[in-house]
Amino acid sequence: MNTASYKKVYAERIVPSLMKEFNYKSVMQVPVLEKIVINQGLGQAVADKKIIEVAINELTAITGQKAVATLSKKDVSNFKLRKKMPIGVRVTLRREKMYEFLERLIRVALPRIRDFKGIESKLDGRGNYTLGIDEQIIFPEINIDSIQKLLGMNITFVTSAKTDEEGYALLREFGLPFKNVKR
Numbered sequence: 001m002n003t004a005s006y007k008k009v010y011a012e013r014i015v016p017s018l019m020k021e022f023n024y025k026s027v028m029q030v031p032v033l034e035k036i037v038i039n040q041g042l043g044q045a046v047a048d049k050k051i052i053e054v055a056i057n058e059l060t061a062i063t064g065q066k067a068v069a070t071l072s073k074k075d076v077s078n079f080k081l082r083k084k085m086p087i088g089v090r091v092t093l094r095r096e097k098m099y100e101f102l103e104r105l106i107r108v109a110l111p112r113i114r115d116f117k118g119i120e121s122k123l124d125g126r127g128n129y130t131l132g133i134d135e136q137i138i139f140p141e142i143n144i145d146s147i148q149k150l151l152g153m154n155i156t157f158v159t160s161a162k163t164d165e166e167g168y169a170l171l172r173e174f175g176l177p178f179k180n181v182k183r
Helices: 003-022 050-063 095-112 164-174
Strands: 033-041 068-071 086-093 129-133 153-159
Touching: 003 095, 003 164, 033 050, 033 095, 033 164, 050 068, 050 086, 050 095, 086 095, 129 164, 153 164
Parallel strands: none
Antiparallel strands: 033 086, 033 153, 068 086, 129 153
16 A cells, blocks of 8 residues: 555545544544654763764654754753753654655554554544654664664654544544554
8 A cells, every 4th residue: 555545545434434423514624634743852962962863864764754853942950951952853744754654654663563562542632642662673764783772752643633532533544553442
């Protein structure tokens, strides 16, 4: 299934399913996946500047889009942190790249997690979902031999849903493997 077909699945299968489930009057009321934001917080980058470069390269390889460093907003002397120091890496995916990444995440990366039993079904109250991943090695784009440090990441799915139920239904229809929890 290529990305164009993932978009087609949304139009042909997910929209009618959600319209029926939530009794929408118009197709425009059906929530959409607006963007996927992948973020890595790298506090240890304060001591080692190379970690940021490695993380940017890895995240760029995983997503197919250039990652950018996130900078600190203020000085924190306890952490030896200065304002505007790089302390993380992030990528925002939209449109084709977003569907491409979503498909690879669901079909390839998540099944590679050891003892995988599904993901938690806790949304943020506004229909968005954040998935925490402990190791970047679940993605096939990462060469395990060249890893110096295991880095986790947060993957946030931003939807146009008004409620958690709508957001959960949308992501469930896309195929995110939620644990079997009745809402």
